[in-house]
Amino acid sequence: GSARTNACGSACGSAPACVQTMGLDGRCCCGYFVDGLESVACARCSRRQHGRCVGVHSSDAFFSEHTCPVCRCSTVDPFLVPHDGDDGACFAVGLTSRAVTRTHDPEISLQWFLSAEQHRLLLCASSHTSSSPPPLVLRAASLLCPPKGKKRQQRWPNATQLFLNRAPLPIVHYDPVWDGISYKDRHLDEPVELPMHLLRVGQNELKVVFSDAAPHAVAVQMMRRRTVDDIRRQVVGEGTLSYDEALRRVLQVAGSSDDDDLVASAKVLSLMCPLTRMRISTPIRSSRCSHLECFDLDAFLQCQSAARIAKWACPICAADALPEQLRRCSWTARVLEDGAFRGATEVQVEPDGSAAPHVAAAAAISSARKRTVDEVDDLGDDLDVKVQQVGGRADDPIELD
Structure with a gap:
């Protein structure tokens, strides 16, 4: 009947004392309703939380970019995605810090x-016979809430124990x-x-026992496993930048200069993958990357x-690089397919967006080799002179006593 005050200090309607769930019924992850309270909406699913x-x-800078615990747990492993959409996949979610007590080990109970x-x-x-992992699983995941630095890594509370039924x-x-x-977290x-x-069919319970004052969101979700080919098709199909978009990005980077008084000069762009040290086949970078x-x-x-x-991070700048953030660069792809750049490992990008094979590196290596050969020849000539000065010849045998 009467309004209650939950552990986060908000006056809410009644909720089970030991069960914390968040569904489509307007409840927060603490188990209480959100009506009439200061709340924040998830940027992905629009669920509201205290x-x-x-x-x-x-007042936070990333208020409008907030992602709810359910959506964050869904992105812990991009190879696992919610089965039947975000709403149908989440069975239960709870917040650990609301159950902390000083008399015994704190615990929460998730029931579904x-x-x-x-x-x-x-x-x-x-029961599938393949050696690969099962394509559909029921999974429990846990993250800090809120995350430190917006990290999405899985993290169990300290001294966690789990009990399923x-x-x-x-x-x-x-x-x-x-x-x-x-x-420091590992x-x-x-x-x-x-x-x-x-x-079992019917009611199930996951009990989480922990000893950690930091709040964590724990979610039980049904997840569908994806393959490398599935994600590749997603990136190529949904994350490909048009040539005009990619060219604007090239002009933005290649045409910029650190000093406003200086005219932007040509930039050297590597066509080698930093992971394999081989020529790139399908060029991508993250939408969070600022480099070319x-x-x-x-x-x-x-x-x-x-x-x-x-880690799902860019191997060049370490920016987040989840599948939905990967972008295929059509400009770089056209350069790789152009016969004029066949076999090239670097190209020179002009401020106007044009590209040409970069030969400075090869010329420098050739010049360095030539200098080395000349130095060896000069050293041999000096040796001949010194031998002749002591009355011998460079090709005379050396006699040992």
Whole structure:
């Protein structure tokens, strides 16, 4: 009946004491309704959260770019995407810091209903005979809320223990390390795929026991696995810049100068991938990158697929490079396909956007080799002179006593 005040200090309607869920019913991740309170909307799904719960306030610079815990957990691993859309994939989400007490280990309980059809889909996916991972999984993920520096890495609260329907679950969690100044995260934690033999049709419960004052968002979601080819098709199909857009980017970078009093000069652009040291096949860079250099799409995706903890960062500037942020550069692709640049590893980009093979590096190497040969010849001539000065010849044998 009467309004209650939750742990974040907001007056909210009633909510279960031990269960924290956020669905489409207008609840925040703390389990209480958002009506009439200062709230922030997710830039992706438009769900609203209490600003205090997610650590975002209207005065923050990134207020309009806020991403809710559900969407953030969905992007922990780009090879796993929500099954049946964001809304149908999320079963439960909770906020750990709202359950902290001083009398016992804090814990939260996430409860959800698994239908017979959902259970059948998961069972069929887990029983496939292929050696590859199952194409459909029910997964629990956890992140800091709010993230430090907008990081999306998986992070379990310190000393986390998980129990699925009262059975303990193993997790991959590394405690922060002390560097002499502060504790630093290793960014090696992994989400947990909930095993089928512990799931049941009907009500399920995931209990999270932890010892960490920092707030974390924990979400249980049904995820569909994607392949490298799936992401490649997404990037090429949705992330390709038109030639005019790519040319404007080239003019913006190549035509700029650090000094306003100086005329912009030509820039050298490498056509070699920094990951493979081979010529680029499909040139891409992140929308967050400010440089003109590209890297190879296939090499980048293979590196992310092979890594235990994929970083999804630009290999040149370390900017975020999630699949939806990757852009294929049509200007660089045209240069790579142009017969005039066949075999070239570098091109010279003029301020007007035109390109020509860059030969300065090869000329410098040739000049350096010529100087080395000339120096050796001069050294040999000096040796002949010194030998003749002592009454011998350079080709006389040396006799040993």
